Amino acid sequence: MLEAGFPAIADDLGAALDALEAPRVDIPVIQPAEPFLDMAGEDLRRRIFLTESETGESLCLRPEFTIPVCRAHIAENVATPRRYSYFGKVFRQRRDGENEFFQAGVEDLGEPDEARADARAISEARALVVRFATNQNLTITLGDQSVFEAVVAGLGLPAGWQKRLVHTFGNEQALDAMIARLANPDSAADPDASVASFLARGDAAGLQAHIEEVMQATGYSTNASRSPAEIAARLIDKQALDATRLSEASLNALKTFLALDVPCDRAADTLSAFARDAGLDISAAHRNFVARLEALSERGEDLGAIRWRATFGRPLDYYTGLVFEIAAGDRAPVLAGGGRYDRLMALLGAREPIPAVGFSLWLDRIEKVRAGA
Template structure:
């Protein structure tokens, strides 16, 4: 049966859930197809793409065939899989409204999310602006009229900055994985700022010498010999080549120290926190002072701001924070959260251009979307004593 079956209207007990009528009307007006996806999902796509923060919160189980399954922790991945299965044309817009299951501190593990996923729109600036505008409209459709704050970050700008610093590829990957996780990012920057005071890896002297030489082939041969002497089967775990490549990368990471001038530039970028309307000029000034070029990522930010203004969105509540990210690994560009002045975000989303092809689409599909936490919105609307 197609994953796109159903209307999404069924509710436990047969009654409508809060905000259903307003959101259904909005989705219809925006031309988003309302879809259902199974509550029980294959866990592998989440384990591979969603990041550690989400992985440790999902509820796992085993299928009859031994496959790892999970209760649906979000809708983005199931909607993308449904699109691939249905082989629908592009661009295509999907809406959803239903329960998800995720461990949360001081909040219920079962809660409702609604949102829109926009697949295949090639004008990324216009699609990003549309996602932000529709996220605000969805809040209003739920009856939330209070002032909000919109925090915007950009994974692509961060990656462009790292590329310009000419860090080793392993360090770039590590810092990208830390983006949006302030504690991890601080730890990684601290490691980059200090000299190694001792051998960073506790290795056999022969292995250490081969690792320092950086040649994969002789190190792989040595690892293969050690595995054979230890009686380890060749098809168990990582191959000798993979072990050799990983050891060389770990040595490069542990031995790298970022020059203080570069570290200062990275710190200046991550400290940038300003009204979104001012962000292009502030980033241009950083380019001029640091010699770093943001290229297409900065051009996209300018175009996105212009598209927001052209659609009538007031930029006054929007802030750009260079260090802001969301702890989900599949984001590639825009990331954002919308909330009241205090408390958890009510809406969040971003761009994930690599996810759909990773999940099995025959070619890359640009994609952006957002989700509303309906339980938080309902709590925010409750009368305060």
């Protein structure tokens, strides 16, 4: 059933989605808030409209479709591969535009050929944008978190720093700040004098006893927070991370990688040349990268018209590989976007890992483009 106020293209877009052989799924507007708060990322978390049930359960207005579509699939316990489409309102605070707006899209769950599934998502999204936002000089931008992860792992950084860097993927300002800290560890992060000696000696047991003593003296309840052992472990880990310094060669390699920005018909060779010059083994990520480009070419997509940027990501924490956006020209509003989220299904309770990729269309922006606004 179409919701009130659907855009003028609703019927035609609904037919176009049906043609993609992705059955429409009905997602309730009221959703449990916890999955979004835990898995969607800070950018979305701070814009969600929250409420509570009579029993105190934290609820929210549907801020996006990917998480609830995945939860619905798990609840139905149906076989994969399986595709779903959706069409309805989402509710979240925005700097520009209304706080409730329509989105449509497709989620592709369980397709074992990930390169072909990625290419299909990009190709279908582009075709829908071309059909409904006509006469536009579109820009298509790709990123790949798995390639970034492979590069960071190849630099030999501690696991904690790798996690920090990966968490900032797509946020260029935060990533620059992290790299600056790796180049010049922050002396302002020195520990409190009361624990510095324990950390200097690597005395975990003594640090734990000291923390426990302080907590007892101040009446701080361990029931309301982490245990002394957990706090000591975090302090030791933090000291090790803060003391880590990236070598000049590794720093230059990371900066060189992050500066890569080329059309996709040159992307495979550019990435290969970078890895060779930097002495990094990213062969597995490179193979997957090339397979996706080949799958795009097989679908008739013009690789020269698609751009790969090494720093490009999207502000949702559940992405794991491909990310992409389609806009009506440089620096124009995004009309469609999506990516791969292979870990999300397991985090939401699936019994086994399920590869997944999808995309969304911003229908209010498409309507403005159609109107020439």
